Amino acid sequence: MSSATFSYIYNMKHLALLRGINVSGHNMIKMEALKLLLEQVGFNNVVTYIQSGNVFVESEEESAASVGFTIKQEIFKQLGLEVPVVVINKTDLEDCLQNNPFCKEKDVDTKKLYVAFISKELPSTAINDLKISQFKPDEAVVKGNKIFIKYHVGSGKTRLDQKYIEKKLNVIATMRNWNTIHKLLEMY
Template sequence: MVHLCLLRGINVSGHNIIKMEALKTTLEAIGFQNVQTYIQSGNVFVDSEEENAAAVGFKIKQEIFKAFGHEVPVVVIGKTDLETCLKNNPFLKEPAADTKKLYVAFVSTVLRSDSINDLKMSQVKPDEASVDGNKIYIKYAVGAGKTRFDQKYIEKKLNVTATIRNWNTVTQLLKMYEEF
């Protein structure tokens, strides 16, 4: 079964540096097959007999700590998660949607339907968000680099592990998933 593992916080601003080739070799050495990475920010496809996504994520997290000494949260998502992003992102339905301002936060658990209230969006206006299962669709007013509504904010308000990807990355990852 193919899993997409989103590693949070590697190769960002000189912290938690992991070369993708070294990561690939490490994951292959512990039994994952067809390991493929996409860009340096921690998007890794693995093929495994293990069907449980959480078990795959835990195994990868442990191995990264052993091999590289970094405590790296891992969120594992399926192909249907990415397909749902394309269908359900409410910000894509807006006229003249600017995909450069669209992001998706993937979280470690399915959120309650009223989780949007817990995010206290009035504190991060004019940024906008919409909750959908284990995803939060985000539309930044200015950009991801100039907001308080980041992964740390989401994790603190919802008590989850979260990692954010821009819209271009989400669409590229789905294309890669379709090639498996």
């Protein structure tokens, strides 16, 4: 009797957050086309959520940075679009729910809560570089690869946006509202 050797392929589940697609007629990508493109380059179980660029993929690749680079590269090769990508995992989303300092406030309006996901870990001193005081009454807290933001009026009426964050911190940033973060965690 011979013994058989089995090898199991373990797929990691990643959440790719594409920045700046399908906004005001720029970087238009249909989610069905994106799904097909990512499946053709070897990603499995590709699932998209809404048109703003939330894409779950499974891959043997463990490195979030490698997954993000591949997605960005393929979008450029196939569609000719330069789209920044930040890849996160379930733990990042769970951390948002557990550690958002603004959720601890009484009567917080969750419609004004956002999280900027950053392409790298930030030192706690990064908040000084953002010069948040000039955006009062908007507030922000830096924690690792996330910036928790509470807008006073709303995200469309402030200069504290992802372009500002990227410029000041020399990073890639993409923002999601509180409801989207809840839904993405649910989808995991």
